[in-house]
Amino acid sequence: MRFQRLLITTLLAGFISSNPPAQAQEDLLDSLMPKLGDEATSDTVATLVPEVKSVAPGKPFSVALKLQHPAGWHSYYLNSGGIEKSPEIKWTLPEGFTASELQWPTPEVTDGLFGKSFSYSGTPVFLTEITPPANLPAGSTITLKASAVWQICREGQCRDEPKDGPAKFEIALPVNASSEPDPTQVPLFAAARAEIPQPAKDWSVTAETSGTELRLRLKGVTADLSQASLTFIPDYPFIALALDGAGLTRDGDDWLLTLKRVTKDPVLDQPVPQGKEIAGVLVGKSAITGESKVVQVPPTKIGKAPAAPLSLAAFLPVLGGMLLGGLILNLMPCVFPVIGLKIMGFVQQSGQDRKKIVLHGLAFTAGVLISFWALSGVLFALRSAAGPGQEIGWGYQLQNPWTVLVLMLLMFVMGLSMYGIFEIGTSVTSVGGKLQTKQGVSGSFFSGILATVVATPCSAPFLGAAIGAAIALPPFQFFTAFTAMALGLSLPYLILSIFPKLVDLLPRPGAWMESFKQAMAFLLFATAGYLLWVYVGQIDLDNMLNVIFGLTAVAIAAWIFGRWHSPFRSRRVKTVALVLTVLFAAGGVKLAAPPAKSEITWEPWSQARVDELLDEGTPVYVDFTAKWCATCQLNKKRAYPKEVVALMKERGMVLMRADKTNPDPAIDAKLEELGRSAIPVNVLYVPEKDPVITPELLDAGYMKDLITREVPLPEKK
Missing domain, CATH: 3.40.30.10 (Glutaredoxin)
Structure with a gap:
């Protein structure tokens, strides 16, 4: 027996390490397990038993699938807890008849080869409710046909049953005006129904998720569950078994049972799909009397746990962290080119009207605040709508390749402009704009928006703890925290605009400004390169050549625009230049666009x-x-x-x-x-x-x- 256990483990470990497709893994397990299970002394004896001698139109009745297992062998619950197969029954019914899903008895929690299993030993009975149509004619005879398969295991050995294919059953029943119970089967069906868990009558269950945790909230429970050994047997494989009261806490008048997610199959090393509802069986055993109580948790949609507000003492460090993080972002390559160019604008304004300088600072700050509120609003909506197991964070918009492509092209084109390949208006980029004009104020506002957009890729490494805390906050504290971050990003500009004498300490305008502007271009090119690295990781390295050619086409478009779409060119030349610019730019974007996912595997x-x-x-x-x-x-x-x-x-x-x-x-x-x-x-x-x-x-x-x-x-x- 030990040799067989070692053989299964060794074969599976070697097979899993090669990581073949899931279907191939299933095929191996199907072929492996029956061979190792041939030592059974006898087969399971299966019978299909109706609870009635005759059926009546429209009146439901039950049919029992009884499996009498060989000594020492067991079958499995709806969720086996591992890779084993649960019993399945397929019905072929007369027209108008319907069959319910199998009704599962409470399973035992046993030790399996790869962890805990949920199984049935002895003679489990599985009920199915059959409903005849209301217009079923009396005096006729109906025939119910079914086929069933199951798997039995013991001590690491498993096999599929029946060996020669599905077990076939056929039941013929007469139709009368009223249904006639079969008295000989009353004890069987009474015992089977007693084994099927039922929902609690005096308390209710809700399910919620908080971060990576799942929680069952038990409401209206009058008993002291801390005095009971509470076990939760899940119906779904993405929920782990909660054994002997682990994770059970008191929350006011409610009891909370914290459950762990299963994200990867420990045997097949494959991701486990995360569901949107919780269901299972709660088994409570009194520590004093030893009496057990079984309660069914019906399919319950997983909701969001309400975010608890932080106390002022706990919230202030979060605000401070977000403010400091916003200040740090001014030094990042993603943001500094924009901020540096705005400082150049201060230099150009030295000695001018202080009110106008302050106005530009306020416009920049407004751009940062509004864009932060917009992005954090989207983040809040995504957080609220996120499904079970889905976590949403700041900067997650960069998981969308189209977002990364747009940002990459924006950084690349701005770099080309700053290097002098072409010039674009200050109302669009605020580069070199005249800040004392209305257009300049608009440019300052846009610079605030742009600084926010390009700041998000840089924020995660420096703001991880603060953002992680802020994302879990209730609405008011959530938006207050991100407002602090926005103020941190805009604070240096705002201070320089309010105290213009500080600007006088900066170097005077001169030829160095063109060199400075071109130097800033390399920071933008570096940012575009970083975004290219992110983008290629999303679309696959094999598609990188298309992106390079696309960026080249965009650069050609910028060069044509700068060379031939200048004010001293004729209208005809500018028209041709504009057409060629659009063609090359569109072609470049098309080349660089995220490709359709390849269906070919090498x-x-x-x-x-x-x-x-x-x-x-x-x-x-x-x-x-x-x-x-x-x-x-x-x-x-x-x-x-x-x-x-x-x-x-x-x-x-x-x-x-x-x-x-x-x-x-x-x-x-x-x-x-x-x-x-x-x-x-x-x-x-x-x-x-x-x-x-x-x-x-x-x-x-x-x-x-x-x-x-x-x-x-x-x-x-």
Whole structure:
């Protein structure tokens, strides 16, 4: 027995480490477990029993699936607690009949091979309620058909039952004006119903989430649950078992049971989908009398836990942290170029009307405040609407690749403008604007908005603790905290505008300002580069070349605009320049736009893997490629549209990529064996056929013809 336990663990560990698709994992487990379960001394005896001798039109009745397990073996609850299979029954009913879901008895909590399991030993009984139609004619006979499967396990051994396929059942019942119970089955159904947990009559249950926690709130409970050993058996695999009162606390008149989420399957190493409701069974056992009480928690939607306001003493450090964080943001590369250019504006205003200088400071501050309120308002709405297990944070807008693309293009284009490739109006960017004019005030306001937009990528590393605390606050404290952050960002500008004598300490205007402006361009280029890194991580590295070409096209558009759309050019030249600017800019954005998710999956190439697949009868397609190979990149765009990928999947092909971006002796040796010295090289291997080396340039038509001609359809099993 110990050897079998060790064998299962070793096989699963080695299999899981290779991380194959979930279906392949299921297939392995299905094939593995029955073989190890063949030591059972006998099979489960299954019977399907109706509680009535006859049925009546429109009157529901129950049918029991009784499973008598071999000694020492057990089956499983709706949620097994692991990877084991629960009993399933499928009905074939006469027209108009309906069947309920299985009604599950309270399971036992037992030790399984990979943790706690929820199981049934002995002879569990599962009820199904059948409802006949109201117009069922009396005097007829109806036939109910069903098929059932289940799994039994013991001490790390499991097998599917029945061995030869689903158990088949057929029940014929007469139809009378009134239903006639079967007296011989009354004890069976009474005992089965007693085992099915029912909702509490005197108290209610609600579910809430707070951060990563799930909580059951028990309302109206008069008993002292601290004197009971309370266990929660979940119906869903994303909720962990709560055993012996763990996580149980008192909250006023309510009891709170804190539950842990299961985010990853411990056996298959796959993510566990997070649900939107909680359901399960509460089992309470008195520490004094030993008496047990079982209560069903019906499917309960998970709501948001109300945020508790902080005391003033606790809230002030949050405000201070947000204010300090806003000040720090002025030194970040994401923000400093904008702030630096505004300081240049102060230099230009030295000695001018103080009221106008203050007006610019207030306009900048208003831009920061309004944009912070808008962004924090969106964040608050997302927080309120977030589903279970979804956490929303400041800067999370950068999870959207379109947002990152827009910011990247904005930083890149502003950098080109600051470097002198072209000039854009101060009403749009406030760069070099005349701050004493109305247009300059608008520019100051826009600068405040822009500073906020570009600040969000920088804020997370420096404001993690403060923002984390602020996001969980109730509405008033939430918006107050983000207002403090906005004031921190705008404070230096505001101080310089209110006390213009401080501006006099800055250097006087001169030729150095153009150099300073161009120097600021490199900070913007650095920010655009950072955003490019984020963006490529979202759209996949293989698509980076398109983004580079897109940015090049945008730069050409900016150069054309700056070179030929100047005031001293003729109207015709400016019109042509504007048209070319729009074409290049639109083309650049289209090239850089987030691509559709590729449906093609490549494995890393190795000759050993190719030989293994061919021995199994699987066709293989190998792409010998490199990042620096321009023709290879062209082939990727032309040769593998959706219809070609669908054809490859239909024929059961495995696709492999031999990447020689960096030197690889094994790839070089294989190319020499194929008689090729340069890439691209694409090879189709079909079992029992010679390899087919494709032409260098590929297109979808050639690929469809090649696959259809050379790769046979897999045989149906």
